[in-house]
Amino acid sequence: MTKRTSAKHKIDRRMGENIWGRPKSPVNKREYGPGQHGQRRKNKLSDFGTQLRAKQKLKGYYGDLTEKQFRKIYGEAERVKGDTGEMLVGMLERRLDAVVYRAKFVPTIFAARQFVNHGHVMVNGKRVNIASYRVKEGDVIEVRQKSKQMGLVLEAVALTERDVPDYIEVDHSKMVAKFIRTPGLGDVPYPVQMEPNLVVEYYAKN
Structure with missing residues (x-):
């Protein structure tokens, strides 16, 4: 840790x-x-x-x-x-670890950084392991196939304490998210x- x-x-x-x-x-x-x-x-x-x-x-x-x-x-x-x-x-909000956190692929922003660094995330079909990587509007972020059943991921999806904001589209059945637009301050939850x-x-x- x-x-x-x-x-x-x-x-x-x-x-x-x-x-x-x-x-x-x-x-x-x-x-x-x-x-x-x-x-x-x-x-x-x-x-x-x-x-x-x-x-x-x-x-x-x-x-x-x-x-x-x-x-x-x-x-x-x-x-x-x-x-x-x-x-x-x-x-x-365009940092990859922030998007992974917002999409509820992991329970905390700290876990998001580690999750990305350990190679569990793909952007537009390519593995990216840099937490500070800046996503662009329209980018598709996905949890790698072998990582989709990790306990950390399943725990995050079940969380009720926060919702996915509307500038990110998420399909939790496939563990895929799309970054729709760059948010302003009033959009961020x-x-x-x-x-x-x-x-x-x-x-x-x-």
Whole structure:
């Protein structure tokens, strides 16, 4: 088990929010942060603190990407004409691990990254084992034949805690998904409020 996977509940507690909407999140029982000082009264965040928190929450949601990875995606979003925050969310949702998670082929975003890295996923009939691979509109994503009966996959399909968003078409009987379109912020089913505009403000000042 990777450090990130084992620490996923720490992200929830650090943020004080159940950012994936999972029933087993420790935030459902205690809303304070991890560690011996977690119950201290929280001070009001500065503008910088609010922006930093928004960045950490969005970065954490997608499997706790490294700062280098996240900054690179932001840089690409910034260069595209349009609203940078919307572009950032669209690019994050086009990551192959994010699409595999959204399609309910696996139960968590952390499992999605590992699932892709281990070669269980095909895009347009070709095996792709890079979690950061960016899918395009119209791409067909499929679980490899020998992987379709894995316990992880069957568990994910049965989950009732989240639905497949309408920018992805899925046939769970065949374990095939099609990426229909790049979503905007309002299309993405985040269990908590994400504020990419604050992420843009953070990078504009730092």
